[in-house]
Amino acid sequence: MRKTLIVSTSLALIVAPAALAAPGDAPSPAAPATATAPATAKAKAKAKAKAPRPVAHLLQACVVRDATAGGVDLAVLGGNRHMRRALDGERALSAGLADTTRVRLVGKARHGATGATPKRAPRAGTWDALDAGDRVIVTFRAPRGTTADALPAAKLVIDRGPTKRCGELAAAAAAPAQDAPAPAPAPGAAAA
Numbered sequence: 001m002r003k004t005l006i007v008s009t010s011l012a013l014i015v016a017p018a019a020l021a022a023p024g025d026a027p028s029p030a031a032p033a034t035a036t037a038p039a040t041a042k043a044k045a046k047a048k049a050k051a052p053r054p055v056a057h058l059l060q061a062c063v064v065r066d067a068t069a070g071g072v073d074l075a076v077l078g079g080n081r082h083m084r085r086a087l088d089g090e091r092a093l094s095a096g097l098a099d100t101t102r103v104r105l106v107g108k109a110r111h112g113a114t115g116a117t118p119k120r121a122p123r124a125g126t127w128d129a130l131d132a133g134d135r136v137i138v139t140f141r142a143p144r145g146t147t148a149d150a151l152p153a154a155k156l157v158i159d160r161g162p163t164k165r166c167g168e169l170a171a172a173a174a175a176p177a178q179d180a181p182a183p184a185p186a187p188g189a190a191a192a
Helices: 002-020 041-049 081-087 164-174
Strands: 054-063 071-079 092-096 102-105 134-143 156-162
Touching: 054 081, 054 092, 054 164, 071 081, 071 134, 071 164, 134 164
Parallel strands: 102 156
Antiparallel strands: 054 071, 054 134, 071 092, 134 156
């Protein structure tokens, strides 16, 4: 009894797929074995998944010059791993700003400096709020391995307001570059 049950079950497992297959599903002997099937939704999703996913590049920086509608010049203070690799040791960056870039005001940028009126500024700001000397956190969304030159426009800029350190960096960037002093004459050289 047990043998017949096992034999009948195994026979059903072998015959069932062949019986359920549609007549057109069987490969024809004339068709080559390497023929590709049309792309399915699953295959398309798998191909799309292989594209590099964007990651967050976070930058902590100081605004060196007042921002314009197209961008802002920054002095780099730090960043996450992706941003440090993108910068590759650079200490300055010009970040692009687009119409879709969000600007948030927090801390001193929103509440004002000490002694200012107690009225708070709105939390959402524009590029006009990015003044020289402000400390900012800038977020970019770009594929892993993107260089600093290839970064897209910033997705989010968080303005934390002016700080002493950023004010010094902005003043140093605004000061005109001084020419190097003339080299001293060599000893024993006659003056003309």
